[in-house]
Amino acid sequence: MAKMTLEDLRKLRDERKKDLGRRDVEGKSVQIIVGMGTCGIAAGAKKTFDAILAAVEEFHLDKDVVIRQTGCMGLCYVEPTVEVAMPGMPATIYGKVDAAVAREIVQKHVVEKSLVENHIFDRPAADIIKR
Amino acid sequence: MAYKNFILVCGGTGCESSKADEIYKNLLAEAEAQGVKGEVQVVKTGCFGFCEKGPIVKVLPSESFYVEVKPSDAKEIISEQIVKGREVKRLLYKKEQQKDIVKLEDIEFYQKQFRIVLRNCGVINPENIEEYIARDGYAALEKVLFEMKPDDVIAELKTAGLRGRGGAGFPTWMKWDLTRKAAGDIKYVICNADEGDPGAYMDRSTIEGDPHSVLEAMTIAGYTIGSDKGFVYIRAEYPLAIERLKIAIAQSKAMGLLGDDILGSGFNFDIEIRLGAGAFVCGEETALMQSLEGKRGMPVPKPPFPAISGLWKKPTLINNVETYANVPVILTKGGSWFAKIGTEKSPGTKVFALTGKINNSGLVEVPMGTTLREIVFDIGGGIKDGKKFKGVQTGGPSGGIITEKDLDSPITYESLTALGSMMGSGGMIVMDEDDCVVDVSRFYMEFCVDESCGKCAPCRIGTNQMHSILTKISKSQGEMSDLDKLERIGKAMTKASLCLLGGSAANPTLSTLKHFRDEYLEHIQDRKCRAGKCKDLVVYSIDPEKCIGCGLCARRCPVNCITGEKKQAHVIDTSKCIKCGECFKVCKFNAVLKK
Ligand SMILES: Cc1cc2nc3c(=O)[nH]c(=O)nc-3n(C[C@H](O)[C@H](O)[C@H](O)COP(=O)(O)O)c2cc1C
Ligand code: FES
Numbered sequence: 028m029a030k031m032t033l034e035d036l037r038k039l040r041d042e043r044k045k046d047l048g049r050r051d052v053e054g055k056s057v058q059i060i061v062g063m064g065t066c067g068i069a070a071g072a073k074k075t076f077d078a079i080l081a082a083v084e085e086f087h088l089d090k091d092v093v094i095r096q097t098g099c100m101g102l103c104y105v106e107p108t109v110e111v112a113m114p115g116m117p118a119t120i121y122g123k124v125d126a127a128v129a130r131e132i133v134q135k136h137v138v139e140k141s142l143v144e145n146h147i148f149d150r151p152a153a154d155i156i157k158r
Numbered sequence: 159m160a161y162k163n164f165i166l167v168c169g170g171t172g173c174e175s176s177k178a179d180e181i182y183k184n185l186l187a188e189a190e191a192q193g194v195k196g197e198v199q200v201v202k203t204g205c206f207g208f209c210e211k212g213p214i215v216k217v218l219p220s221e222s223f224y225v226e227v228k229p230s231d232a233k234e235i236i237s238e239q240i241v242k243g244r245e246v247k248r249l250l251y252k253k254e255q256q257k258d259i260v261k262l263e264d265i266e267f268y269q270k271q272f273r274i275v276l277r278n279c280g281v282i283n284p285e286n287i288e289e290y291i292a293r294d295g296y297a298a299l300e301k302v303l304f305e306m307k308p309d310d311v312i313a314e315l316k317t318a319g320l321r322g323r324g325g326a327g328f329p330t331w332m333k334w335d336l337t338r339k340a341a342g343d344i345k346y347v348i349c350n351a352d353e354g355d356p357g358a359y360m361d362r363s364t365i366e367g368d369p370h371s372v373l374e375a376m377t378i379a380g381y382t383i384g385s386d387k388g389f390v391y392i393r394a395e396y397p398l399a400i401e402r403l404k405i406a407i408a409q410s411k412a413m414g415l416l417g418d419d420i421l422g423s424g425f426n427f428d429i430e431i432r433l434g435a436g437a438f439v440c441g442e443e444t445a446l447m448q449s450l451e452g453k454r455g456m457p458v459p460k461p462p463f464p465a466i467s468g469l470w471k472k473p474t475l476i477n478n479v480e481t482y483a484n485v486p487v488i489l490t491k492g493g494s495w496f497a498k499i500g501t502e503k504s505p506g507t508k509v510f511a512l513t514g515k516i517n518n519s520g521l522v523e524v525p526m527g528t529t530l531r532e533i534v535f536d537i538g539g540g541i542k543d544g545k546k547f548k549g550v551q552t553g554g555p556s557g558g559i560i561t562e563k564d565l566d567s568p569i570t571y572e573s574l575t576a577l578g579s580m581m582g583s584g585g586m587i588v589m590d591e592d593d594c595v596v597d598v599s600r601f602y603m604e605f606c607v608d609e610s611c612g613k614c615a616p617c618r619i620g621t622n623q624m625h626s627i628l629t630k631i632s633k634s635q636g637e638m639s640d641l642d643k644l645e646r647i648g649k650a651m652t653k654a655s656l657c658l659l660g661g662s663a664a665n666p667t668l669s670t671l672k673h674f675r676d677e678y679l680e681h682i683q684d685r686k687c688r689a690g691k692c693k694d695l696v697v698y699s700i701d702p703e704k705c706i707g708c709g710l711c712a713r714r715c716p717v718n719c720i721t722g723e724k725k726q727a728h729v730i731d732t733s734k735c736i737k738c739g740e741c742f743k744v745c746k747f748n749a750v751l752k753k
Contacts, residue, residue: 030414032422036291036300043292062280064366065359065398098367100280101271103520105204108280117164117218122204140160147166147203149216151537152271152523154281155487156293 057092057113057137059083062106064099070106071125078126079109082133092137101151108148111136121146163198163240164218170205171517172539173212177229178202181213184232189240198240205518207270207537211251224249270537272499273523274507275360275483279367284402287409290370296415298486299374303423306489308338308382315485317493319505324350324441324478325553325582327504327571330485333475336465337383340473345385347376348469348476350446351392351399354438355554356605358585360509361479363521365392365399368483369406373429375482377416378489380427383475388429391446393436403431438555438609442657443468443476445611456611457657478583480509500526504570508581514551514588515542524569531565534588545590549673553582555602555609556662558669559595578669580662594691595670595677600628606663617660620651624667632692636682644671690752693737697753700741702727704749711741711750 031039061067061076076094083092102108105122111132112118119142121132128146135143167182168174185200206214211225215235222245224235231249238244273279282289290296302311315331322328337345349372353361365372376388392400407429410416418426432450439445440455447469449455468474484506488496497505504526510533513519517539524533530550534540541547549559558579567573571581589598603625612618624647627640648664655661671678680686687695700711700720705727712720712728719735722728730741742750 030412030417032414033300033304036296036413036415036421039288040291040294040297043288046292064279064363065396066363068398095283096285097282098279098284099363099521101276101521101523102204102518104518110280115160141199142164142201144201145169147201149166149203149206149269151207152269152273152276155272155274155277155491 055091055093057088057111058095059092059133059137060095060097060110060112062098062100062102062108062110063096066099066103067106067108072107074126075107075109075124075129078129079133082130085130086133086138088133088137092133102148105148113137116140116142120148120150122148161197161199163220165198165200165235165240166203166216166218167200168204168206168212168214168216169202170209170212170539172205172209172535173214176213178213180229181215181227181232184229185215185236188232188236192236192241194236194240198236205539207518207539209539210532210536215249217245220245222246223251225251270528270532271523272507272525274487274496274499275364275371275480275509276367276521276523277487278371279363279521282368284367284369285405287370287406287413287415290368294490295370295486296374298489299377299415300421301489302378302381303421303425308384311378311382311489312338314489314493318484318488318496319493319503320481320484320488320496321504321506321571322478323480323484323508323583325556325580327581330477330481333465333477334379334382336463337473337475340466342473343384344387344472345383346469346472346474347379347383347385347388348446348450348474349376349388349390349479349482350441350443350476351390351396351479352434352441352446353393353396353479353583354436354441354609355556355583355585357513357554357587358511358583360511360521360584362396362399364479364483364509365396366402369399369402370410371483371486372479373403373406373410373416375485376429377420377427378485379475379477379482381425383473385475386426386428388427389432389450389469390429391432391434391440391450394433395436400431400433407431437611438605439611439657439659442659445657446476447474454611456613457659459656480584501568501570503572508569508584510584510586512538512586512588514586515545515590515593516540516588517542526570527568529566529568530560533569533586534565538588541588541590545592548589548591548593549595551579551587551589551598551666552585553580553662553665554585554587555605556580556658556665557582557585558665559589559598559673561673578672579665592689592691594632594687594689595674596628596632596681596687597689597691599667599670600625600632602666603628603663606659610659610663614654614656614660616651616654617656617663620647620655620660621663623647624651624664628667631678631681632687632694634681634685634692634694636678638682640682641671641675641678644668686753690739696737697732698730698735698737698739698742699732699751699753700728700730701749701751704747706747706749708746710744710746714740714744716740 109124215224215227320330445455445457464474509523606621707725719731
């Protein structure tokens with residue numbers, strides 16, 4: 028990306044805001060977001076990330092799913108944490124997601140559209156940045 | 159088949175003990191009975207951080223938040239909400255007339271937490287600048303560079319009332335103003351990301367999760383005080399944070415948000431990373447600047463303050479990571495928006511790293527004025543394993559312990575100081591009945607002995623002396639005169655030390671002496687440690703009445719000092735016992751005694 032002017036920055040922000048609003052990135056409608064702060068990684072977030080990749084492949088979801096990383100959500104006691112956002116399902120945060128649970132999330136939540144019991148947590152605070 | 163609704167029943171320890179399980183079962187049964195089993199999925203979730211009003215039930219996608227739900231309410235939730243699509247109004251959480259903590263009308267929220275500093279943590283990809291930009295990132299910089307004069311920025315910070323989050327709570331606008339007015343054409347901006355307080359990781363997480371918020375604020379600071387150079391001083395022990403900072407700086411430079419002629423405004427600003435070796439004293443601002451200059455990290459007397467003569471004797475603005483992370487929000491949303499959050503004298507929020515004997519350990523951000531009870535028992539979900547709460551250490555090795563009786567005081571800079579502790583950077587360690595105050599004080603003093611730079615005598619000698627007295631007490635050799643000595647040395651050190659490392663090193667000891675004097679007396683007079691932490695004061699024995707001779711303890715003992723025939727009472731050879739406590743833990747009959 029080349030250096031931006033004020034105009035460029037504003038344009039980029041508007042475009043990206045629309046992307047966030049649409050909830051689909053690069054034409055993919057399912058977002059799986061893994062918490063990869065030090066706490067998450069220490070608790071095994073990298074293995075979780077790999078397990079999600081493998082499960083996405085296994086269920087042939089490559090075309091629909093984008094996997095992203097983010098920082099610490101604050102739920103350090105249930106790391107690794109994973110958020111799933113997709114049409115038709117409430118945005119959900121899962122905690123204590125090891126490789127097995129990761130696969131279960133892809134299968135149950137993404138494919139079968141039902142929540143995975145016992146691993147759901149609430150986002151700890153409302154978002155002050157309104158889109 | 160797809161569900162139309164989801165009912166989340168809190169399965170956290172707080173709610174579980176108040177019948178969450180029964181509610182869950184009733185909901186399932188009612189869904190079946192009313193023929194909507196296929197339309198609604200009932201699941202159990204983790205703690206909602208609202209245990210006080212538990213049991214909690216939340217229905218999605220309508221986001222209905224029900225509190226104090228009873229098992230008998232299940233029928234109505236299903237028949238009203240799932241069958242007829244109407245919320246059960248009577249169970250909905252009604253925002254109480256909040257004290258003066260949160261007065262935000264435009265945001266609907268039930269949570270105790272409120273995230274300004276951590277607004278993007280856990281939301282954006284920290285390695286992608288465009289995601290930061292999409293969430294109003296660099297909008298504050300844009301506004302500052304093209305619409306505001308330096309004085310306007312300072313005025314906005316003054317309206318906001320933001321105070322330093324590095325511990326001392328100095329008004330941020332004043333610091334910026336002093337540095338702006340200081341004479342000199344070369345000035346520096348520093349971000350203090352040393353974070354040496356054991357148990358604290360707020361700054362690390364902020365940088366790992368949202369590095370651009372700090373970079374943006376530093377650039378704004380540069381514009382405001384008239385500086386073109388910033389440094390982030392961060393400890394080498396934070397490799398992931400450093401990596402993300404590097405990526406963020408490179409992306410900002412590539413896009414023209416750092417470097418020469420930012421966004422075509424004519425303003426130049428550059429940021430470099432400087433690594434610290436992880437010394438606690440290097441978090442102190444004057445020592446930090448020494449270290450940044452390549453010298454040994456030792457504090458120098460103030461005044462002159464950094465604002466007048468700081469890095470390489472130039473006027474320098476130094477703020478903490480969290481202080482900076484607030485700045486872009488204040489400038490985009492306005493100082494008066496910010497001033498409405500928190501209390502009058504301590505506006506805004508504070509991030510705490512909640513650790514220790516607590517169910518939901520983690521990073522929490524709450525409006526100032528929230529009580530410790532809310533943090534420990536709602537957000538934190540209470541004490542692990544149903545043990546009894548003993549105290550919370552705030553301010554780490556410089557702070558003190560806050561006990562049960564003060565749990566309801568609102569958290570502000572002033573109130574914590576009045577309680578003999580301090581805000582500190584935000585470490586919050588929860589202790590239960592198994593923690594010994596002598597042991598804890600000794601731990602913090604040991605930390606200060608290790609971390610004292612050795613330059614001034616009160617700190618170098620004082621910490622050592624206090625540490626040896628505390629060790630003596632924990633080793634069953636304490637004398638009554640020791641308590642007086644601890645207090646005298648502590649007070650002298652507090653007064654005479656060069657920097658606040660020594661100046662506050664006595665705090666944990668002095669505060670436990672004040673709140674738990676009886677436990678110190680027990681250690682000295684009765685040679686007893688009720689928490690069983692001071693090994694020299696603990697004796698393990700077996701109650702022959704209760705012991706059934708199962709032999710579990712004997713098999714577990716690492717030094718084989720427990721003997722006895724099968725089905726006969728066993729005995730512990732105290733001369734060989736290393737007091738590891740394993741036998742105490744494994745015994746199913748409470749036959750092992752700890753005295
Ligand atoms: C021993 C000692 C350690 C300190 N460690 C830190 C630290 O790790 N991070 C920090 O921001 N401030 C630390 N401080 C406070 C700094 O000296 C300084 O007050 C702070 O960086 C100012 O920033 P603020 O106004 O944004 O709070 C420490 C102070 C002392 C005496
Ligand atoms: S356990 Fe339910 S809200 Fe905390």
